[in-house]
Structures are given as structure tokens and as C-alpha cells.
Amino acid sequence: MPTLNQFVDEKLNLLGQKHQRRALREAQREQAVWVVCEGKKLLSFSCNDYLGLSQHPRVKQAAQDAVEVYGVGAGASRLVTGNHPLYTRLEQKLANMKGTESALVFGSGYLTNVGVIPALVGKGDLILADRLVHACLLDGAKLSGATLKRFAHNDVASARQLLDKHRGDFNHCLILTDTVFSMDGDLAPVADLRALADRHDAWLLSDDAHGLGVVKQYNNEQAAHIQMGTLSKAVGAYGGYICASQPVIDYLVTSARSLVFSTGLPPMVAAAALEALHVIEEDSMLGQKPLTLAKMFAEAFDLPAAESAIVPLILGDEEKALAASVALEKAGFLVSAIRPPTVPKGTARLRFTFSALHEEQDVVRLIAAVSKL
Numbered sequence: 001m002p003t004l005n006q007f008v009d010e011k012l013n014l015l016g017q018k019h020q021r022r023a024l025r026e027a028q029r030e031q032a033v034w035v036v037c038e039g040k041k042l043l044s045f046s047c048n049d050y051l052g053l054s055q056h057p058r059v060k061q062a063a064q065d066a067v068e069v070y071g072v073g074a075g076a077s078r079l080v081t082g083n084h085p086l087y088t089r090l091e092q093k094l095a096n097m098k099g100t101e102s103a104l105v106f107g108s109g110y111l112t113n114v115g116v117i118p119a120l121v122g123k124g125d126l127i128l129a130d131r132l133v134h135a136c137l138l139d140g141a142k143l144s145g146a147t148l149k150r151f152a153h154n155d156v157a158s159a160r161q162l163l164d165k166h167r168g169d170f171n172h173c174l175i176l177t178d179t180v181f182s183m184d185g186d187l188a189p190v191a192d193l194r195a196l197a198d199r200h201d202a203w204l205l206s207d208d209a210h211g212l213g214v215v216k217q218y219n220n221e222q223a224a225h226i227q228m229g230t231l232s233k234a235v236g237a238y239g240g241y242i243c244a245s246q247p248v249i250d251y252l253v254t255s256a257r258s259l260v261f262s263t264g265l266p267p268m269v270a271a272a273a274l275e276a277l278h279v280i281e282e283d284s285m286l287g288q289k290p291l292t293l294a295k296m297f298a299e300a301f302d303l304p305a306a307e308s309a310i311v312p313l314i315l316g317d318e319e320k321a322l323a324a325s326v327a328l329e330k331a332g333f334l335v336s337a338i339r340p341p342t343v344p345k346g347t348a349r350l351r352f353t354f355s356a357l358h359e360e361q362d363v364v365r366l367i368a369a370v371s372k373l
């Protein structure tokens with residue numbers, strides 16, 4: 001296949017020149033915040049397992065118990081023979097935590113967004129998305145065929161201007177936002193966006209991938225009409241979900257193609273996620289810890305006050321961010337450099353995430369290492 005290899009080689013060379021080439025590195029997570037990379041043990045400030053629940057004894061036990069009884073895979077799409085009763089319990093718990101009538105669990109957060117958005121809007125409809133929303137919301141928007149327009153980050157007035165100008169030209173309108181922005185850690189004005197959506201007969205979908213378990217959850221009237229999230233981050237397991245009204249969920253069951261045409265989440269993963277949600281509910285202080293540590297770190301560098309477990313340190317170009325990440329690794333810390341196209345050009349950064357399993361002393365040592373950069 002000479003032209004194929006030639007084609008990809010050229011692409012890779014080009015990315016290399018721009019310092020945007022990425023590669024997989026083995027990283028074995030032993031305890032939630034310690035990672036072995038190429039034989040070296042590093043303290044990670046790069047995991048989204050904010051509460052350490054991926055390694056929690058109760059969560060691991062729930063997965064093991066489920067494996068013994070139900071085996072590993074779901075065996076089919078949920079609409080065929082894959083609709084395990086554990087999903088119902090998991091969905092009831094999620095709906096209960098979010099204060100919605102119903103919920104629906106998908107294979108992953110990514111699969112949720114690429115399935116749900118095209119089920120709700122299409123050609124002749126309008127999607128307004130915050131400038132910094134996660135890639136999978138944009139992929140869902142593209143798949144839908146609706147017209148996509150972007151509003152300035154966290155700028156309700158900018159969204160309103162777009163609605164005033166364009167809403168009348170389209171049938172339905174869907175507004176997309178993250179609740180916690182994944183690469184910036186700041187919070188969206190969800191309640192204001194919800195009110196704006198209601199005034200313009202638009203629907204708001206919020207992506208709470210980095211919120212559940214860490215940041216305060218909105219109540220029903222202030223929350224989005226469609227609340228999406230993942231079980232892969234603070235919940236420590238895997239999978240995605242939608243929380244919404246019963247009619248919306250009933251409709252998504254038959255219309256979201258990533259649910260209809262993809263095998264259900266492994267039951268053991270559903271069992272683990274359910275147990276993790278119980279842990280989150282029982283220990284209301286658990287989510288405070290990563291937030292407290294993030295605030296402490298941000299304060300040390302005069303950054304805006306942290307609102308979530310994510311703190312970015314924007315360095316500018318790709319080379320600078322990569323060099324900083326390598327220097328921190330030499331000091332024993334794993335902190336990933338985030339580069340375009342994940343973030344806008346000129347905003348390459350270190351992205352620090354804090355966990356309930358970090359100690360205050362860990363953050364003190366991290367601050368010292370970052371100060372030397």
C-alpha cells in the first residue's frame with residue numbers, strides 16, 4: 001500500500017513540525033494518583049478520576065461481584081437482549097441525583113453526545129455552541145446536519161445576539177454548553193442560558209462530564225432541559241448518560257443511533273458506576289477535597305480562583321508546554337501538555353487536575369516544582 005503509507009507519513013511529519021504529533025504512552029495507574037510511566041513512578045495531576053473511585057474497594061468489589069454473576073459483556077444492543085436490569089437501577093439513581101424524571105445510560109460520554117444531538121436536531125434546525133465546548137458535542141452537531149453557530153465563551157449576550165438574528169430562520173434550536181469546561185475548569189452560566197433558551201423556544205443541552213461528584217449540581221428549573229454526563233471521570237467507571245423528562249428519554253431510546261446500534265455497557269461497569277454513585281451520595285465532603293486543592297494551587301500562582309478540579313496554566317506555544325511537561329516529569333509529576341487542536345492556537349497549556357487522593361503536601365511540592373519552570 002505505498003500511497004497509503006506515504007500519505008500518513010506526510011501527515012505525521014507535518015504534525016511533528018508543528019509540535020502537534022501525539023503518541024500513546026503506556027501508563028499503569030496503580031493507585032488513583034500514582035502512575036507508572038516507562039518504569040518511572042509519577043504523581044499524576046492529569047487524571048479525571050477526581051475522587052479516586054476507580055480504585056475504591058467498594059467500587060471494585062461491586063464490579064467483581066457482577067462479573068461472577070453476569071460475566072463481562074452485555075451481549076447485544078440494549079434494544080435486543082442487552083438491557084440488563086442493572087441499567088434501570090443506575091438510571092434511577094442518576095435521575096434522582098439530577099432531579100429529573102428519567103435517565104438513559106450509553107456506552108460512553110462520547111457515544112451519548114454523537115447519538116443524542118442528531119436525534120434531536122437536523123437539517124433546517126440551528127445549533128448554538130459555546131466557543132470552547134468539548135469535541136464530542138461538535139461531532140454530534142456535525143453528524144446532525146443542523147446549522148452550527150458558535151457564541152463567545154460563557155457569554156450569554158453573545159448567544160442572545162445570535163438568537164435574535166437567526167432564530168427565526170430555523171425550525172428547532174439546540175444550545176450546547178459544558179457545565180465545567182474541560183480544558184479551562186471554569187463554570188458555564190447554565191441558569192442564564194436556560195432562561196435565554198426558554199425565552200427563544202430553544203433547548204439547552206449541558207455536558208456535565210467534569211461536574212458530577214465535584215461541583216454543586218443545579219436544581220431542575222435552573223438546569224438544562226437535557227443534562228448529559230459521563231460515568232468515566234469522577235464516577236471512576238465508564239459510560240455516559242442523559243437525564244431529562246420521560247418523553248425525551250422515551251424518544252432517545254428509539255432514536256439515538258449510538259444506543260440502538262451499539263452494544264450495551266458491560267453490566268459489571270454499570271454495577272461499579274452504581275456503587276460509585278452511592279459512595280458520592282454518602283460522603284458529601286469527598287468532592288470538596290479536589291476543589292480545595294485546586295484553589296490552593298491557583299492562588300499560589302495568582303490565577304483566577306478555581307471553580308472546579310481543573311486548573312490550566314496557559315503557556316502559549318506547543319514547544320513551551322511540552323518542555324514544561326517534560327521538566328515536571330523529571331521532578332516526579334505527571335502533568336500533560338494540552339496542545340491545539342484540543343485548545344485554541346496560542347493557548348497551549350499545562351492542565352492540572354486535582355484529586356481527593358492528593359495530600360496537601362503533594363500540592364505544596366507541585367507548587368514548588370512549577371515555580372521553578
Ligand SMILES: *Cc1c(COP(=O)(O)O)cnc(C)c1O
Pocket residue numbers: 108109110111134136178182207209210230231232238239240
Ligand atoms: C471526557 C468528556 C466527554 C466524553 O466522555 P467519555 O465518557 O470519556 O467518552 C464528553 N464531554 C466532556 C466535556 C468531556 O470532558
